[in-house]
Amino acid sequence: MNIKEAVKQKELFTGGHRACAGCGAAIVARQVLMAAGPNTVVSNATGCLEVVSTIFPYTAWNVPFIHSAFENAAATISGAEALYQSWRRQGKYDKKVNFIAFGGDGGTYDIGLQSLSGAMERGHNILYVCYNNEAYMNTGVQRSGATPKGADTTTAPVGKVKKGKEQYRKDLTAIMVAHGIPYAAQAIVGNWRDLTSKVEKALSIEGPKFINVFQPCRLGWSYKPELTCEIGRMAVDTCAWPIYEVVNGQYKITKPREKKPIADWLKLQGRFQHLFKPENKALLDDIQHAADRNWEELLKKEAPEKSEK
Amino acid sequence: MAKSNILARTGNEAMAEAMRQVNPDVVAAYPITPATEIVQIFASFVADGLVDTEFVPVESEHSAMSACIGAASAGGRVMTGTSSQGLALMAEMLYIAAGLRLPIVLSDVNRALSSPINIHCDHSDTMMVRDSGWIQIFSENAQEAYDNMVQAVKIAEAVKLPVVVTTDGFIISHGMERIEILDDAEVKKFIGDYKPEHYLLNFEKPITVGALDLTDYYFEHKRQEIEAMKASTPVIIAVGSEFGKKTGRSYGLFEKYKMEDAEAVMIAMGSTAGTAKVKIDELRAKGLKAGLLKPRVFRPFPKEEIADALKGAKAVAVMDRSDSMNAQEGPLCLEVKAALYDKAANKPVLNYVYGLGGREIKPEDIGTVFDDLFEASKGKEKPGVSYLGVRE
Structure with missing residues (x-):
């Protein structure tokens, strides 16, 4: 995508919606649609993005859009895509259309995992974009399967005994790769070129595609609104959220110039402040070790032989 | 009156036959006893190229209705079938299909709800979703199951509400009866082409489906849905009478x-x-x-x-x-x-x-x-x- 050309296009996800200042989800929607273009049908799981963008009688979507429920953005878009395939086969429709589903991490990792898995397995020609802010933000920062260990959330709070979420998050991108889909990727808010390139690439491929976009949330992660993109980039530099793509099973990682300690990323956010108390050092170390281990595992996936040396 | 063909068919076969003749754009369905056959028979129609339908073999009934909602919102004529626990799992989406005013047609083979688990007939499943905003039509036998399925398509599209047609599990679904069916062309003529008013695949006029209604609009939208249900009565009667003229089998309320x-x-x-x-x-x-x-x-x-x-x-x-x-x-x-x-x-x-x-x-x-x-x-x-x- 050429940025000079892109800004001349009609905005497909307009301003005037009711997202928080500094909301990363709105950035994801806008940039994904900039790359996808106007011939796109969007489905959206219940969640922040849907709530802030479609308060009747207003809509922020200048493309056809459907929201039906929380756990079924993938099933809903697969129905729309099925109709499109049917009409094409019947010779009733000849336009080329992209089908994109958006879901938060709650609607994707947790309650929507079954419908996502079904849609990917059936092989619909769709792109599923998870705007992953690592908790249920719409209902007020509850822990999800995407919440990292040690994070403070309202259903796994930091208390006198407990230190936030006690489990590691699940690796949903790996689960998607295991479906044998032709394209899966991780991206961030804060690197528009990387995200839009991935969307363009995904949409150029037939079949089911998945992009897991790491989306800092100023409310749930507790930081100043202007830091959204910086926190996204810092997640890559510290390997808290590596960005990569998997094309037909082949990994290609965009590596940081210099891998920074994960504390550099954690300390920017209110949800991790308790980790910096002396009594929680073991937990902080554990989080660093887990990040190192995950990074090593990922590198092996990219070049199995090289990493064994 | 139109020519009819006499066949021996079970209730499930009769419903599948009606679906073949309706030739919907999309069918999304999941197997469940005693409704499985409907989907199975329909899948064989798809495999043999007897219909234009895109068949979506989803991973649950919840996704079946979700995919039907996606397909119907996109502008298609859409059908599905289920029973019992399947209808219960769909319940959330049944309300949404009705609220979005989508003319989806569903065949429900009445079966008891768990617990205790049981696969045989009662009406608990249909009754559980009686306030979901779906028009509900019960069938006495395989003939009525066929007739109701054909009429349901026309009723649903006229009033923009989804319709469920039921048969009794095993008693009708698996009982072989003598039935009369119309020629394919007659069914096609009876239901006509479906022309959606607003739909997702119309890029000339992009729409937002399923927006968030708060205290200032929800009630008005539900009021319209209530009115649609009230207004469906004369439509059901008119369609039943038109069907009677064609077949000699008239239907009322x-x-x-x-x-x-x-x-x-x-x-x-x-x-x-x-x-x-x-x-x-x-x-x-x-x-x-x-x-x-x-x-x-x-x-x-x-x-x-x-x-x-x-x-x-x-x-x-x-x-x-x-x-x-x-x-x-x-x-x-x-x-x-x-x-x-x-x-x-x-x-x-x-x-x-x-x-x-x-x-x-x-x-x-x-x-x-x-x-x-x-x-x-x-x-x-x-x-x-x-x-x-x-x-x-």
């Missing part, structure tokens, strides 16, 4: 069987109505004034019409093949009593909860109900609710 001078009236839906007709013929041969009112359309509930039809009755028995677990009457009886309150509250209305989990109901059982009715019509006190055919 309910069927009246030997009701002209009936003093003891049974109200029953689905296959039990057929059993009741046999018993009523026997009673009539003995000179007893027995009659049957068989509701075909449960939603919208034909309140005025049923009250009018019951004006001459001296005692009424309402047969409920499910219970509301409200420590009162079953759901059909509550509706009938509410209908009678304004117009004809001056007669005993007895409620019989029967046939749960597929418990058989025989002509003799129907006979005992009529015995009660004739006694009640002479002023004898009878229990308000009885559980027919259960060991107690």
Whole structure:
């Protein structure tokens, strides 16, 4: 995508919606649609993005859009895509259309995992974009399967005994790769070129595609609104959220110039402040070790032989 | 009248046959006993290229209805089928399909709800979603199942509400009967082409479907949905009459069987109505004034019409093949009593909860109900609710 050309296009996800200042989800929607273009049908799981963008009688979507429920953005878009395939086969429709589903991490990792898995397995020609802010933000920062260990959330709070979420998050991108889909990727808010390139690439491929976009949330992660993109980039530099793509099973990682300690990323956010108390050092170390281990595992996936040396 | 073809078909085969003739753009479905065959037979139509349908073999009934909602919002003619737990799992999406005013047609093979798990017929599944905003049409036999499926498409698209057509699990779904079907071209002509008004694939006019309504709009949108349900009554009658002109089989909101001078009236839906007709013929041969009112359309509930039809009755028995677990009457009886309150509250209305989990109901059982009715019509006190055919 050429940025000079892109800004001349009609905005497909307009301003005037009711997202928080500094909301990363709105950035994801806008940039994904900039790359996808106007011939796109969007489905959206219940969640922040849907709530802030479609308060009747207003809509922020200048493309056809459907929201039906929380756990079924993938099933809903697969129905729309099925109709499109049917009409094409019947010779009733000849336009080329992209089908994109958006879901938060709650609607994707947790309650929507079954419908996502079904849609990917059936092989619909769709792109599923998870705007992953690592908790249920719409209902007020509850822990999800995407919440990292040690994070403070309202259903796994930091208390006198407990230190936030006690489990590691699940690796949903790996689960998607295991479906044998032709394209899966991780991206961030804060690197528009990387995200839009991935969307363009995904949409150029037939079949089911998945992009897991790491989306800092100023409310749930507790930081100043202007830091959204910086926190996204810092997640890559510290390997808290590596960005990569998997094309037909082949990994290609965009590596940081210099891998920074994960504390550099954690300390920017209110949800991790308790980790910096002396009594929680073991937990902080554990989080660093887990990040190192995950990074090593990922590198092996990219070049199995090289990493064994 | 159009030419009809005589076939031997089970209820499931009859419904699948109707779906083949309707030739929907999309079918999204998931297997469940005793409705599985409908989907299975339809998948074979797809595999043999007999339909243009894109078949989506989803991973759950929730996704089946979600995909139907996506496809119908995109602009397609869409159908599915399920039963029991499947309908229960869909419940969330059934309300959404109706709220979005999508003309989806669903065949539901009535089956008991767990727990205890049971695969046989009762009406708990359909009754569970009776307030979901779907038009509900019950079928007595395989012929009606076929006829109702064809009419459902036309009704749904005319009033922009989804329609569920039911048969009784195993009793109808797996029972082979002689049925008459129309030629494919006649069905095509009867239902016509579907022209959606607003749809996702229309890029000339992009729409937002499923927006968030708050306190300032939700009520108005629900009010419109209520009005659509009310307005569906004349449409159902008109479609039933048009179908009759083509086939000789006319349909209304309910069927009246030997009701002209009936003093003891049974109200029953689905296959039990057929059993009741046999018993009523026997009673009539003995000179007893027995009659049957068989509701075909449960939603919208034909309140005025049923009250009018019951004006001459001296005692009424309402047969409920499910219970509301409200420590009162079953759901059909509550509706009938509410209908009678304004117009004809001056007669005993007895409620019989029967046939749960597929418990058989025989002509003799129907006979005992009529015995009660004739006694009640002479002023004898009878229990308000009885559980027919259960060991107690």
